[in-house]
Structure formats: structure tokens, C-alpha cells
Amino acid sequence: MRGSAGAPGSTHATEPTDGAELAAFLRELKTYEGRPAAEAGVGKDPVNEPMIRHWCEAMGDENPAYAGPDAVAPPTMLQAWTMGGLNGHKGDAGRSAAYDALFGLLDGAGFTSVVATDCEQEYLRPLRPGDVITFDAVIESVSAQKTTKLGTGHFVTTRMDVQANGEPAGTHRFRILKYAPAHSKPRAEPHSKPRGKQPPARPRPVINRDNSGFWAGVERQQLLVQRCTDCAALRFPWLPGCNGCGSPRWDTVEASGEGTVYSYVVMHHPPFPAFNPPYAVGLVELAEGVRMISNVVGVPADEVRIGMPVRVEFRQVEKDLVLPVFRAVPGSAD
Amino acid sequence: MSHIRGLRVGEELPPLEIPVTRTLIVAGALASRDYQDVHHDTELAKEKGSPDIFMNILTTNGLVGRYVTDCFGHAAVLRKVAIRLGAPNYPGDTMVLRGTVAEVDGATARVDVVGANGIGKHVTGTVTVELSEGDLSLPEGDLSLPEGEDA
Missing domain, CATH: 3.10.129.10 (Hotdog Thioesterase)
Known part of the structure; x- marks a missing residue:
């Protein structure tokens, strides 16, 4: 015992x-x-x-x-x-x-x-x-x-x-x-910054064989989209095969980083360690036509709108973690 | 009932004041081979809803045993120690152990022990101790631990 x-x-x-x-x-x-x-x-x-x-x-x-x-x-x-x-x-x-x-x-x-x-x-x-x-x-x-x-x-x-x-x-x-x-406290309190010396770490992206090329691009500050080398269809997120023709052959194109908010949600609850609500999560349609999900920044969460022009930004969220987020293009929140 | 010269039911043992230092809590936990994090790691203790680390039951048991043998002299032998814990011993507090002779039967005495700290009764218990004739008077004086350093 x-x-x-x-x-x-x-x-x-x-x-x-x-x-x-x-x-x-x-x-x-x-x-x-x-x-x-x-x-x-x-x-x-x-x-x-x-x-x-x-x-x-x-x-x-x-x-x-x-x-x-x-x-x-x-x-x-x-x-x-x-x-x-x-x-x-x-x-x-x-x-x-x-x-x-x-x-x-x-x-x-x-x-x-x-x-x-x-x-x-x-x-x-x-x-x-x-x-x-x-x-x-x-x-x-x-x-x-x-x-x-x-x-x-x-x-x-x-x-x-x-x-x-x-x-x-x-x-x-x-x-x-x-x-x-009886009195266990939640690990994070809403609307407050994490206390203590060490703020809780953000969850890490799951990097695997199928998507490692994307994250290698992020490290180089490139937003890479897959392109089917058989039918030329672009796809995102990264997958081993083409949604259109099923071909496993592909290469990449670097996206311009320009896009618009296709849809979004504003996260209020439940709070999660390392995140500080409220924050906006956007489904951004890139200029190349594919859509990806990330934070919309540079504008108060309640001012994000569908159709708002955004541009990718590689943000150093933590010492060893860079994430692509989308910054509202100035003047677009009116 | 009392067959032990000089020992009466109801007699009070001199109190023993124990400064509850962080050092005592950790030293007691490790000496008793108890590596539960709540007895040495403040951060993890807090995550479990405790305001700080706290003394483990084995240390309390050891201190209660020491208190009774210190009081009755070192020829006294512990036969039973039964304790129940209440208010935790957190660092910075002081626990005062007090005992009352509850029963004397032949060479055996039963002592009720209470250890109170700043927030309540940390421990209540009963110790049965066997005494040898001629070693029965309760000593005078200070039984307290030397001041520890609270890191």
C-alpha cells in the first residue's frame, strides 16, 4: 500500500x-x-x-x-x-x-x-x-x-x-x-491572464508525415498550399491525396498571404489555459481560393466581419512556436 | 486503579511546542519514505487545492510518540499509538502537543494527546505506554524542538 x-x-x-x-x-x-x-x-x-x-x-x-x-x-x-x-x-x-x-x-x-x-x-x-x-x-x-x-x-x-x-x-x-x-479551483480563470512565473503553454500543432511540409514552410515564413501535379487543384489542409482526382502526386505553391474572412467565431467560453478570451477564430479564404482556420488579430474580436480583408502574419507565440495568423488589413474594420 | 507511584489520572503532561517549518515537513516526509508531492512540492500541493505543503501522518505519528516518551522518560516503551488528523500542519504554524493521563493500569498508562495549531486541532489520539517503576515523575522544563529555519 x-x-x-x-x-x-x-x-x-x-x-x-x-x-x-x-x-x-x-x-x-x-x-x-x-x-x-x-x-x-x-x-x-x-x-x-x-x-x-x-x-x-x-x-x-x-x-x-x-x-x-x-x-x-x-x-x-x-x-x-x-x-x-x-x-x-x-x-x-x-x-x-x-x-x-x-x-x-x-x-x-x-x-x-x-x-x-x-x-x-x-x-x-x-x-x-x-x-x-x-x-x-x-x-x-x-x-x-x-x-x-x-x-x-x-x-x-x-x-x-x-x-x-x-x-x-x-x-x-x-x-x-x-x-x-470540495473547493478544487479551475486551472484557468476566464478573462484573466495566467498568473505565476510560467504561463501555461499553448497546445502544439500535431506535425506528421502528411503535413510536415506545411510546418517547414511556416518556419521559413512561407504559407504553403499543396497542388495536385495531375489536375493542378490546390488543396488545404494538407492531405496525402487529391480531393478531386485522387492522385497522390503533388507539389506546393507559396500563397501570397492575402485573404478575406469567409466566416468566424468569437471564443468566450470555456476558457482554456494559454488562451485569453475573447478572441476571434476565422475561416479565411486565401486569394488562391483555399480556406484555412486561424486567429484574426489586429482588430477587437467583436469587430471582425465576414468579407474583411486580412493578411498572413507569422507570429512568434512562444519561444519555440511560430503560428500563421491573419491580421486585419488597416481600415477594413469600419 | 493507579499502581504507578506518582502518576494520577487527570494529570497533565507538560506541553511540547513544535514549530512547523517547511524543513520539518520535508524532513519528516522523507525520513518516513513518503514522497507524496503534497508533502514537499508547494506548486503541486496548490494544484490539488491545498494552500501549501502539509505534514504527513507518519511525521505526526512520530512526533506524538516522541512527545510521550520525552514526557515519561526514556525507559518508557510505546505499546500503542492511535491518532486522528484534523486541521493540517502548514509551514509557518506552530503545533502545541498536550497530554492528559486517562488511565493507569499496573505499569501501563493511557494518555490522551491533542496537538493544536493555529487553525484547529491537528491531531487527537491515544497513546498507551509502558512505564518502568522508578521512572515515573513527569519532568519539568522545555521539551520544544530547537527553532528550525523555514526555507
């Missing part, structure tokens, strides 16, 4: 309103009670002096029983010996499939956050450097849906039996709340 989280919030819970759906979900959750949470787990390190010392340093615990030649480990380290650490336990030596499945079920229902609420430990014998730790754990109970200050969720209680060199050394009962945060 994971040595999950620490603290927040009240654990005083209230019963939710019941419903057939909730009841069915709870029945499914209850099937996990009594199933293993961890099977034949093995501590990554035997009980050892350096880990004991690091623990005592962190806790400010100067108890002489935890140092010297006859040192025992602080009993409250019990769970620490079973932790997977940064990389988790290898293979099956940790959380069971049942525990993962239960978490998956709760995640799927939106209860994605975890917080530890209770820890009850009983110490049966002292742990000494060299003791090899093994453990098994069982899912004791899964609660009905509860609403706490943190949010709504289910309490999951596990009981772990810890052995040292095969002898019972302690029990560790652990309760977590798997919950949907």
Missing part, C-alpha cells in the same frame, strides 16, 4: 442522501472488504541505523533507546519500514490487485484525491537493526459516501500485519479518505 498523504480537514462526516445509484456503487465497493490490500510485501531495507537516525533527526527525538549498540527503532517507524519510497515496491511486493482495483473504482467515480485521516498502531516487539520486514494487509472496510469539509468521498480502512524475521512485530491500521475536493 501507499504511505499516502497527510492531513487536511475535518474527519467528521455526514451521511449523504441515498439513491439507488449510490447504493449500487456502495455494494460494489463493499465487495472489496476482506480482500488483500498487500500480499507478502517485503520491506525495501531491513531495519537499519541510518534510517533510524534520519527519522530521529527529523522528529527531534533524542531518546537514547534509539541510538548506540543496543538501539531499537522508534516504534512509530512501523509503517516507514513498509513504504515503497520514491519508486514503489517492485512487482507484486506491494499493493494488491484488489487494492488497485478499488482505487480505480473510486478514481473513476471522481474521488481522485487521497488524504490519510487515521493511524492506529500496536507494537508487539521492538524492531532492531537487521530485522527483515514483511507485511500483509487487508481491506477492512469501505465506508458509505460521506461529506466532509474536504469534499465528498469514501473512507477506506486497511489493517496491516507487520513481521520482523517472520515474527509478528506490530499491526498498523490506516484510514484514508478518497474524495472529490
Whole structure:
């Protein structure tokens, strides 16, 4: 099992309103009670002096029983010996499939956050450097849906039996709340610039075998349109074959960059990280006759009009991202 | 019920003041092998709706254990520690641990522990500790951690 989280919030819970759906979900959750949470787990390190010392340093615990030649480990380290650490336990030596499945079920229902609420430990014998730790754990109970200050969720209680060199050394009962945060904030707020040092990055164009020539052109500040070498039809966006005759043969022509707004929308909602609504998205008909979609800039979004003349502009949107956008030709917004 | 000389039910243990520094939170998380990001990465903790990183339950457990053995002397042995968390321990806060003897049975004492911080009760719990005769008086004095540096 994971040595999950620490603290927040009240654990005083209230019963939710019941419903057939909730009841069915709870029945499914209850099937996990009594199933293993961890099977034949093995501590990554035997009980050892350096880990004991690091623990005592962190806790400010100067108890002489935890140092010297006859040192025992602080009993409250019990769970620490079973932790997977940064990389988790290898293979099956940790959380069971049942525990993962239960978490998956709760995640799927939106209860994605975890917080530890209770820890009850009983110490049966002292742990000494060299003791090899093994453990098994069982899912004791899964609660009905509860609403706490943190949010709504289910309490999951596990009981772990810890052995040292095969002898019972302690029990560790652990309760977590798997919950949907009550006050989770949207990642971006509308009509505001992203805060913090690092503004969110714009999504990158998907560049593949079929359209890489177009993006290579953009790098050179050229707006390239495909031309069928069999029937001479121009096409955009880039495709492997001709819409007209089906020929796979093509070359390119560089568009003049002149065009008109064929249609447009103004984006207000929902806001999306890295975008700052409102902004206009135009379907621009190029002078060569093909149409392409990009932002219409250089004019307030609510002043974009069908038929408005525009010209391509290669805009450095981010350090490593240039995009072709269309700037309204001055005087055209009247 | 009390068989332990000098220890009465209702007796209060001297309080222990713990400055909740960022260093303590991170050191405790790593010493307990708990790499959950909410215990060391402020940005990710905020993304998860927490105002800052917060102390993990294993550190709280360790501090509660230390508090009781510091109070009763180092011959005292922890038998059970059961804790429940409430208000999180965020950096910059101070937690004050207080204990009250709830039961004495032979050489075993049960102590109710509460750790309160600036926003409420961080931890409530019960510790069962086995004491050896002759090591029973509660000490006077300051049990607090030395001031840590809050990075």
C-alpha cells in the first residue's frame, strides 16, 4: 500500500442522501472488504541505523533507546519500514490487485484525491537493526459516501500485519479518505491572464508525415498550399491525396498571404489555459481560393466581419512556436 | 486503579511546542519514505487545492510518540499509538502537543494527546505506554524542538 498523504480537514462526516445509484456503487465497493490490500510485501531495507537516525533527526527525538549498540527503532517507524519510497515496491511486493482495483473504482467515480485521516498502531516487539520486514494487509472496510469539509468521498480502512524475521512485530491500521475536493479551483480563470512565473503553454500543432511540409514552410515564413501535379487543384489542409482526382502526386505553391474572412467565431467560453478570451477564430479564404482556420488579430474580436480583408502574419507565440495568423488589413474594420 | 507511584489520572503532561517549518515537513516526509508531492512540492500541493505543503501522518505519528516518551522518560516503551488528523500542519504554524493521563493500569498508562495549531486541532489520539517503576515523575522544563529555519 501507499504511505499516502497527510492531513487536511475535518474527519467528521455526514451521511449523504441515498439513491439507488449510490447504493449500487456502495455494494460494489463493499465487495472489496476482506480482500488483500498487500500480499507478502517485503520491506525495501531491513531495519537499519541510518534510517533510524534520519527519522530521529527529523522528529527531534533524542531518546537514547534509539541510538548506540543496543538501539531499537522508534516504534512509530512501523509503517516507514513498509513504504515503497520514491519508486514503489517492485512487482507484486506491494499493493494488491484488489487494492488497485478499488482505487480505480473510486478514481473513476471522481474521488481522485487521497488524504490519510487515521493511524492506529500496536507494537508487539521492538524492531532492531537487521530485522527483515514483511507485511500483509487487508481491506477492512469501505465506508458509505460521506461529506466532509474536504469534499465528498469514501473512507477506506486497511489493517496491516507487520513481521520482523517472520515474527509478528506490530499491526498498523490506516484510514484514508478518497474524495472529490470540495473547493478544487479551475486551472484557468476566464478573462484573466495566467498568473505565476510560467504561463501555461499553448497546445502544439500535431506535425506528421502528411503535413510536415506545411510546418517547414511556416518556419521559413512561407504559407504553403499543396497542388495536385495531375489536375493542378490546390488543396488545404494538407492531405496525402487529391480531393478531386485522387492522385497522390503533388507539389506546393507559396500563397501570397492575402485573404478575406469567409466566416468566424468569437471564443468566450470555456476558457482554456494559454488562451485569453475573447478572441476571434476565422475561416479565411486565401486569394488562391483555399480556406484555412486561424486567429484574426489586429482588430477587437467583436469587430471582425465576414468579407474583411486580412493578411498572413507569422507570429512568434512562444519561444519555440511560430503560428500563421491573419491580421486585419488597416481600415477594413469600419 | 493507579499502581504507578506518582502518576494520577487527570494529570497533565507538560506541553511540547513544535514549530512547523517547511524543513520539518520535508524532513519528516522523507525520513518516513513518503514522497507524496503534497508533502514537499508547494506548486503541486496548490494544484490539488491545498494552500501549501502539509505534514504527513507518519511525521505526526512520530512526533506524538516522541512527545510521550520525552514526557515519561526514556525507559518508557510505546505499546500503542492511535491518532486522528484534523486541521493540517502548514509551514509557518506552530503545533502545541498536550497530554492528559486517562488511565493507569499496573505499569501501563493511557494518555490522551491533542496537538493544536493555529487553525484547529491537528491531531487527537491515544497513546498507551509502558512505564518502568522508578521512572515515573513527569519532568519539568522545555521539551520544544530547537527553532528550525523555514526555507
